[in-house]
Amino acid sequence: MPEPTTIDSDLDLAVLVGTLSSDPVEQTLPSGSVLLRYEVTVRDRAPADTVPVSWVDPRRAPRLAAGDRVVVVGRVRRRFFRAGGATRSATEVLATSVGRPRRTAAAVAALADAAERIGGSR
Numbered sequence: 001m002p003e004p005t006t007i008d009s010d011l012d013l014a015v016l017v018g019t020l021s022s023d024p025v026e027q028t029l030p031s032g033s034v035l036l037r038y039e040v041t042v043r044d045r046a047p048a049d050t051v052p053v054s055w056v057d058p059r060r061a062p063r064l065a066a067g068d069r070v071v072v073v074g075r076v077r078r079r080f081f082r083a084g085g086a087t088r089s090a091t092e093v094l095a096t097s098v099g100r101p102r103r104t105a106a107a108v109a110a111l112a113d114a115a116e117r118i119g120g121s122r
Contacts (some may be wrong), residue, residue, distance in 0.1 A: 004021040013114045014093045018042035020068050021050055024061075032069050033057050038064075040072055054093040062099055073097045073110045077083065 018040040025037045038053040053072050055061065064070060072097035081088055094108075 009117050011114055011117055013110060014074050014076050015071070015111065016040050016042055016051055016053070016070075016072040016093065017101065017107075018051070018070065018072075020066050020070055023066050024064055036061055036069070036098075038072070038095075040070060040093075051088065051093040053095050053098065055093050055098055058095075058098070064098070064100075069101050071097075071099055071101050071104050071107045073107045095112055 021039045021041040027035045027037065029035055034055055036055040036058055038055070039050055040053055041050045042049050053074070055074075061099075072093060072095050074093045074097075075090065077094045078089055078091045080089045082088070
């Protein structure tokens with residue numbers, strides 16, 4: 001039986017496969033960056049989860065609409081902001097890629113990289 005491996009590095013990896021519950025929303029930030037926001041519903045258990053996803057300055061964002069199946073690769077982040085005179089927070093997936101399930105190369109590469117890092121070969 002192989003010996004248990006110690007994970008030597010931190011890892012923040014999120015992979016979602018689900019359906020867009022609404023159309024993407026594009027926003028131009030004061031910095032000039034473009035932000036795409038998605039709501040991805042994942043139904044791998046009951047009740048379904050809807051996960052907020054943000055993608056900053058996507059190189060080639062696919063044309064997507066509510067009801068489309070997507071694969072999202074990114075990391076989980078918690079951001080803080082002021083609203084109504086109070087500090088609030090939101091947890092979301094910060095995407096590095098968003099695409100249709102038939103174009104899963106980014107997800108496969110991210111999972112392979114994570115497995116390599118968890119296995120300690122890096």
